[in-house]
Amino acid sequence: MTRHFLTIFDLSREELLGVLDRAAELKALRGTPAHPQPLQGKSVAVVFEKASTRTRLSFEVGIHELGAQPVTLNSKDTQLGRGEPIEDTARMLSRYVQGVVYRTFGHDRLEALARCATIPVVNGLSDKFHPVQLLADLMTIRQNFGPSLEGVRVAWIGDGNNMAHSWIASAAVAGFELVLACPPGYQPDEQVLAEARARGAKVRVVERPEEALDGVDVVTTDVWASMGQEGEATERQRAFSGFIVDDVAMKRAATDAIFLHCLPAHRGEEVSASVIDGQQSRVWDEAENRLHTQKALLEWLIV
Numbered sequence: 001m002t003r004h005f006l007t008i009f010d011l012s013r014e015e016l017l018g019v020l021d022r023a024a025e026l027k028a029l030r031g032t033p034a035h036p037q038p039l040q041g042k043s044v045a046v047v048f049e050k051a052s053t054r055t056r057l058s059f060e061v062g063i064h065e066l067g068a069q070p071v072t073l074n075s076k077d078t079q080l081g082r083g084e085p086i087e088d089t090a091r092m093l094s095r096y097v098q099g100v101v102y103r104t105f106g107h108d109r110l111e112a113l114a115r116c117a118t119i120p121v122v123n124g125l126s127d128k129f130h131p132v133q134l135l136a137d138l139m140t141i142r143q144n145f146g147p148s149l150e151g152v153r154v155a156w157i158g159d160g161n162n163m164a165h166s167w168i169a170s171a172a173v174a175g176f177e178l179v180l181a182c183p184p185g186y187q188p189d190e191q192v193l194a195e196a197r198a199r200g201a202k203v204r205v206v207e208r209p210e211e212a213l214d215g216v217d218v219v220t221t222d223v224w225a226s227m228g229q230e231g232e233a234t235e236r237q238r239a240f241s242g243f244i245v246d247d248v249a250m251k252r253a254a255t256d257a258i259f260l261h262c263l264p265a266h267r268g269e270e271v272s273a274s275v276i277d278g279q280q281s282r283v284w285d286e287a288e289n290r291l292h293t294q295k296a297l298l299e300w301l302i303v
């Protein structure tokens, strides 16, 4: 059966930990003759309807390191950008390549691609979820606090957006404790929360950062205006006033707490330069871990 990776909910806990274990192995083997090339002779398409730096780089490099050829398509210079249906794109891609990574707006477009494709589909970010980022974030947490994710306490400070939803799904699958501080009007999707809670997630949503931060192991945030919301930037800056992760906020967390951010970041808005560039920040390990975790994911999905 063809498996897809559209949200973290698509994996069992055992599968998630298996991908993270394999990512650590691939990191250790990187650059050595023992590094495997399980996708030799294959091709994987990486399709973008939104901007990207890390997702493009990490998938292109990772696909190449697994022995396959990455084929990157930007919608604006393909027929997708001229209105070719996503369903037809899925059928066509399935005849050429062995997997597809897709970054788009509406999550329904990813679901339509997966429904009509006969190859694995990976969510490279939608308006609702960014699950490949969470694989990297969870790998980074394990590098700092050990392999068991249960018992780790995470605070999300900011918008109830695609990253927040991915943290919520991850709390359900991995079993860590999550508190999200989101201002009224910017709270996470109730259905995502309900699905996570139905799977046993320990998740709370509060309205102020001070209610979320005490003693946590991980503090994380994201931009206040995501891709496609640029026109709301000014009203969002007002709504998120007081939500900056700065030194005062980090002092509420555990003394050995780490700071994560999927990037790109806006210093002086959601995070201070002193925090993102400071001792507790792990954002560069986190960005690197995109490569290792996505290689493990693609190997698991395609081989």
Ligand code: CP
Residues within 6 Å of the ligand: 051, 052, 053, 054, 055, 056, 125, 133, 262, 263, 264
């Ligand atoms: N974090 C992340 O997905 O970065 P890009 O938008 O640069 O791909």
Ligand code: NVA
Residues within 6 Å of the ligand: 125, 130, 161, 162, 163, 222, 223, 225, 226, 227, 262, 263, 264
């Ligand atoms: N929430 C952000 C994440 C970027 C990687 C966005 O969707 O733009």
